[in-house]
Structure formats: structure tokens, C-alpha cells
Amino acid sequence: MPLIAEHGIKIDxxxxxxxxxxxxxxxxxxxxxxxxxxxxxxxxxxxxxxQSQMQVVAEKVVADSWRAGGTSFRNANGRT
Incomplete structure (x- = not known):
């Protein structure tokens, strides 16, 4: 045990x-x-x-799919 001082009293x-x-x-x-x-x-x-970037892309895709001649599945594969 290190001792700091000893003068009749031991301090641990x-x-x-x-x-x-x-x-x-x-x-x-x-x-x-x-x-x-x-x-x-x-x-x-x-x-x-x-997430913000993906939201912008998703909104653009949805907007494009609703426009006449857009890129929706039905427009890309022929309307049936």
C-alpha cells in the first residue's frame, strides 16, 4: 500500500x-x-x-406514369 505520509498516523x-x-x-x-x-x-x-432523394425519384416516377404516354406499366406494355 502506498503511503503518502506517516507521522504517528498512517494515511492509506x-x-x-x-x-x-x-x-x-x-x-x-x-x-x-x-x-x-x-x-x-x-x-x-x-x-x-x-430518403429525401428516394422520395423525389418516387414522386417523379408516379407523376410520369400518370401523364399521357408516360412510363406506366400499361403504357410500356400496351393498354389492354
Whole structure:
């Protein structure tokens, strides 16, 4: 056990050292959690952008399919 001081009274600093180590580990874990949260937010934003792009394409396809001579299945394969 490391001793900080001994003058008729023994002071054991082992618990303080262990507490410091635990706090350092928690701080590192907090940093990793923050990095993970930032990455997750970036991925969510990328997915939202992709969803918006897909929505635009889907709306264009639907609009084109309703116009005369559009690209609907019936127009492409002959109306029956």
C-alpha cells in the first residue's frame, strides 16, 4: 500500500488512487460514447438525405406514369 505520509498516523491512499483510476476510465468511456453518438447522428443524417432523394425519384416516377404516354406499366406494355 502506498503511503503518502506517516507521522504517528498512517494515511492509506490506495482508495484514492483506485478512485482516480476509475474516474480516468469513466472519462475515456464518456469520450468513446460521445464519438459513437456523433457517428450515429452522421449516419442518421445520411439516411435522411437518401430518403429525401428516394422520395423525389418516387414522386417523379408516379407523376410520369400518370401523364399521357408516360412510363406506366400499361403504357410500356400496351393498354389492354
Amino acid at each position: 491512499s490506495a482508495d484514492a488512487i483506485e478512485a482516480k483510476t476509475s474516474l480516468d476510465e469513466m472519462a475515456k468511456a464518456g469520450g468513446r460514447a460521445e464519438q459513437s453518438a456523433v457517428l450515429l447522428i452522421n449516419e442518421m443524417q445520411a439516411l435522411e438525405n437518401l
